Amino acid sequence: MAVARTRSVALVGVTGRTVEVEADVGNGLAGIHLIGLPDTALSEARDRVRSAVVNSTYPWPDARIIVSLFPASLPKRGSQFDLAIAVAILGAAGVVPAERVAEPFFLGELGLDGRIRPVRGVLPSVLGAAKHGDAMVIVPSANSAEAALVPDVKVVPVATLRQLVEWLRNGDETPEPQVEEGAEPPSTTTDPAVDLADVVGQPVARRALEVCAAGGHNLWMLGPPGTGKTMLAERLPTLLPDLELDHALEVTAIHSVAGVLPPSAPMMNRPPFVSPHHTATAAAIIGGGSTIVRPGAVSLAHRGVLFMDEAPEFPRHVLDALRQPLESGRVTVSRSAGSVTFPARFMLVLAANPCPCAQAEDQGGTCKCSPTVRRRYLGRLSGPLLDRVDMKVTVARASRRELMADRQFAESSATVAERVLVARERAAKRLAGTPWRTNAEIPSSVLHSDFRPSPKAMKPMTSCLDSGTLTARGLDRAVRVSWTLADLADKECPQEEETTAALHFWLGVTS
Known part of the structure; x- marks a missing residue:
């Protein structure tokens, strides 16, 4: 009887957990048995592994094979364990030295001909392996660029099972990566095709967009179609600075788990922009799945922008599901198999028409909707969400004269992005030594203890708070916006001018 051990990684959300793979080749009725809570895809690994080994011209043990995945209480899902299972069996059968396969981590799906196919979630898996220190990870060649993003980890790319076995047999030289024909070289640069200068006639909305980008705030735009709401939202990412390294790794890991990471850009260094259709389900927005829990739109928009066009058309329960991630910056999806937590720190941008017919009353509009219909339509956006x-900004239609006059004042994204970057640097300097980097992230307790403006500056807000016009949560939101306005104005602390402007933005008053 011979036993060989190796290691792989199981994903729980975006967290990698080490799985020890043991193979026992001994006496008994020939066959292969998998134990350790495998799912259907993993149970089918028996046939894939056997065909891959045989078609790679290696002998298949004519014996009873038991493969154990430890810890046994952790559900194992997916096909990324194929390579570890095959190597453990070959080690137990004496085809490769058992001592050489004990320490590395093996990730990859096997084809029937022995090719090693790419798998999703390689980056968080390698991050999980890196917790052990001085780790060596064997990955498919197609995933090598993504795996190489993790520092202090030796990444060994392999294209076929035979290439891997010969390397394990013969020496320590890293096998040469094999590039498939027609494969594009990795790229981490993006060239935005849109610019804020394309939007004219909406100076208040453009200013609101700049403030949102500088402080990481949420925005609601209300107005008839054709006024530029979608154009403004699409240009918000062009005002944001590049992601810092730790944030870029977070975003890349989420997109890798979701299987939407572009193969030509293994590192996502730009804030993502996610715009789901209004027919999306709650699971598509928040995350979910019957067997494997996948991140939803709120997590795919992590450190970026979630844009919900025609927001009242979304089901109300879907919109209300946004309330928890907006407060906590993460979302927990609970299923019968357990709970998974995904990060979800995003900027929410809502766009809505004033009524179902979407006809403006001003400038010759023909809206026939009654006040009750309007109230019911916009009532789908609940008070707790707003x-x-x-x-909150009202976007009105501009006349031809206004469009022509405003064109000379429309600034490019690059110009506004410079001011946004300076404002963010001021906020980061003020928040140095804390886990927060933007004004929108400051919790309420710290906001009113360490960053509360002077009583004179707070007077407009406290008056509205006393009259019931402003809620306690709205007060927190307005104070955070006032700090962002002060950063843009190069002031040390918000003055009455900034708090008044922030209050008007929260109330939706444009004048």
Whole structure:
């Protein structure tokens, strides 16, 4: 009887957990048995592994094979364990030295001909392996660029099972990566095709967009179609600075788990922009799945922008599901197999028409909707949700004269992005030594203890708070916006001018 051990990684959300793979080749009725809570895809690994080994011209043990995945209480899902299972069996059968396969981590799906196919979630898996220190990870060649993003980990790319076995047999030289024909070289640069200068006639909305980008705030735009709401939202990412390294790794890991990471850009260094259709389900927005829990739109928009166009058309329960991630910056999906937590720190941008017919009353509009219909339509955006939106802007149709006059004042994304970067640097300097980097992330307790403006500056807000116009949560939101306005104005602390402007933005008053 011979036993060989190796290691792989199981994903729980975006967290990698080490799995020890043991193979026992001994006496008994020939066959292979998998134990350790495998799912259907993993149970089918028996046939894939056997065909891959035989077609790679290695002998298949004519014996009873037991493969154990430890810890046995952790559900194992997916096909990324194929390579570890095959190597453990070959080690137990004496085809490769058992001592050489004990320490590395093996990730990859096997084809029937022995090719090693790419798998999703390689980056968080390698991050999980890196917790052990001085780790060596064997990955498919197609995933090598993604795996190489993790520092202090030796990544060994392999294309076929035979290439891997010969390397394990013969020496320590890393096998040469094999590039498939027609494969594009990795790229981490992006060239935005849109620019804020394309939007004219909406100076208040453009200013609101700049404030949102500088502080990480949420925005609601209300107005008839054709006024530029979608154009403005699509140009918000062009105002944001590049992601810092730790944030870029977070975003890349989420997109890798979701299987939407572009193969030509293994590192996502730009804030993502996610715009789901209004027919999306709650599971598509929040995350979910019957067997494997996948991140939803709120997690795919982590450190970026979640844009919900025609927001009242979304089901109300879907919109209300946004309230928890907007407050906590993460979302927990609970299923019968357990709970999974995904990060979800995003900027929410809502766009809505004033009524179902979407016809403006001003400038010759023909809206026939009654006040009751309008109220019911916009009532789909609940008060608790709008209470969590920092800024509200009404976008009206502009006349031809206004469009022509405003064109000379429309600034490019690069110009506004410079001011946003300076404001963010001021906020980061003020928040140095804390886990927060933008004004929108400051919790309420710290906001009113360490970053509360002077009583004179707070007077407009406290008056609205006393009259009931402003809620306690709205007060927090408005104070955070006032700090962002002060950063843009190069002031040390918000003055009455900034708090008044922030209050108007929260109330939706444009004048």
